[in-house]
Amino acid sequence: MNAAFRISGAGRLSQAKTASFSFDGKQYIGIEGDTLASALLANGVHLVGRSFKYHRPRGFLSAGAEEPNALVQIVRDDARKTPNVRATVQELYDGLTANSQNRWPSLAFDVGAVNDIASPMFSAGFYYKTFMWPKSAWLNFYEPKIRATAGLGVSPDRPDPDHYAARYAHCDVLVLGGGAAGITAALAAAETGVRVILADEQAEFGGSLRFESGARIDGEDGFAWAQAAIAKLKAMDNVRVLSRTTAFGYYAQNFVGLVERVSDHLKSPGRELARERLWQVRAKRVVLATGAIERHMVFANNDRPGVMLASAARTYLNHYGVAVGRNVGVYTANDSAYAAAIDLRKAGVNVAAIVDLRDNPSGAVIDEARSLGIEINFGRAVVSAGGKLRVSSMTVQPKNGGGERRIAVDAILMSAGWTPSVHLFSQSRGKVAFNEEARRFVPGTYAQDWV
Structure with missing residues (x-):
């Protein structure tokens, strides 16, 4: 190919x-x-x-x-x-x-x-x-x-030939999010005998385990553990597992709306298959395990093709086997992006430089990146990206001012940290609280029976 x-x-x-x-x-x-x-x-x-x-x-x-x-x-x-x-x-x-x-x-x-x-x-x-x-x-x-x-x-100008389905469901525990936390919660609840529904918007369960190449759970590869755990849950009579299913609304008394993509991934779906299915679920308790979203860095032309989140580059590499470039630059303000640089370098992709906004960070991932021969620039910022239809360079400058340096790259990976996905929590009328130590908003006062 x-x-x-x-x-x-x-x-x-x-x-x-x-x-x-x-x-x-x-x-x-x-x-x-x-x-x-x-x-x-x-x-x-x-x-x-x-x-x-x-x-x-x-x-x-x-x-x-x-x-x-x-x-x-x-x-x-x-x-x-x-x-x-x-x-x-x-x-x-x-x-x-x-x-x-x-x-x-x-x-x-x-x-x-x-x-x-x-x-x-x-x-x-x-x-x-x-x-x-x-x-x-x-x-x-x-x-x-x-x-x-x-x-x-x-928009199509002909009548929609597809049909759509709707289902009502009741359960004791509804788990939203199929990463390590969601799967663990579903297993713990299911083993007590209560009715459980586990839903995740991806085709495969595992969440961040899809890109965390070194994750180990119970002594085995994290993603393999997730697939084995899902198989165990599917075999239990009191559990319903829904992939390709997005929670779009969290309403009063733990009433949650879900939409399941039933056949959009099939080449020739049978006419008996609905295209989408609406699930209206009433749960005694809801577990929100929706993870976090990586934040982008701010610099001129950071919208150019080839500029993406570091976690995205790791997902394309470690799950899909795809390199997002041949000569990659990294711009970060936390340790997460170092893992992306390390994974790409080990896969044979050249990492031109890591630009770290922090002055003097230390840690195992930084030491490993340095041992792989990756250039690291502390206390510096990417001030602009070059290129038009695709990024071709990044311009680096000391964060307190000074001379600029242009580094040729064909992709820029960025990470400004992680923001918890509190969307459904907020929609449930919960009030978020600012965590000063982590410097992010997290669930605070809740209005419904959830964990």
Whole structure:
């Protein structure tokens, strides 16, 4: 197979099981188990979209549901055109057809990018002051043109041929999140004999164990432990396990809304299969094990294709066997990004430099990175990224001012720490509290029976 950034021996997918797909009319080859994002990255494709207003080039930021940039249109036929699908969530199947959005005439050459050049004139709400004269032009010219350029993707113009299902369920314990904490909670509850539902939005359970290459639980590889634990849970009569299932609402008296993607990952789903299933669950107790989201660093042009979260790069490498670049730079303010640099270096990827905003950190991961010959720059900041359709360099400067240094890279991995996913907790009317030591908001006063 011709996937230049697929690393032999890395990841958990079988390279013998290939799947062909197209993006913007060009054919590519991926592997069964890929997401559209990992398959595109394996083929060296970073440019996947344009920003809404200024049409700036956009690439992959994450490897999961929090992806803000890589929104594509999935086309099955004339009646099945789904806009704004996150490429990091869409599972690959043989024959998948995807198109980029919000560009014309092409993704690489987008006329709308002129907005970026004229951005100083396009302040927030500029249209309310600009398109006022002559008055008659608003109805006949301005509004039609603005509406034509607004929105992302193309809506289908035929009746939806798919059908959808709904289920009601009651349980003693509802666990949201299928990482190590969620699986452990589900096991502990299930072994007492109570009714348990475990739900996770990914196709595979394991959470961060998908990218934590050195994680060990009960003496075995963390991801392997997760798969064995899920198999055990599925075999229990009092447990229901739901993958590809997202919790979207936490309402009064522990009433939770879930949506399950039933057939969007299948090449030819049978007509008896629903496309999606709505679960309305009433639980005696809810366990929120939704993990945390890595924060990005702030610098000029940090939205260029090739700039992504360090945890995303680890996921693409350790789970999908894909390197996000050949000459990678790292910008961080915590230890997490060092693990990404170490994993990439051990896989044969050159790590040009690590730029650490902290003055004098120490620890095992820093020592290991240094032992691998990776250049480390303490007390410095990345002030800008070079390149247009893909990042080509990072400009580094002492954080207190001084001379700049330009380092050639084809990807920048960044990590500013982690923010707990408190969305559902807040929606349940819980009040968050600021943890001064960790410097983040965490669940504080809760309004419902959850843990």
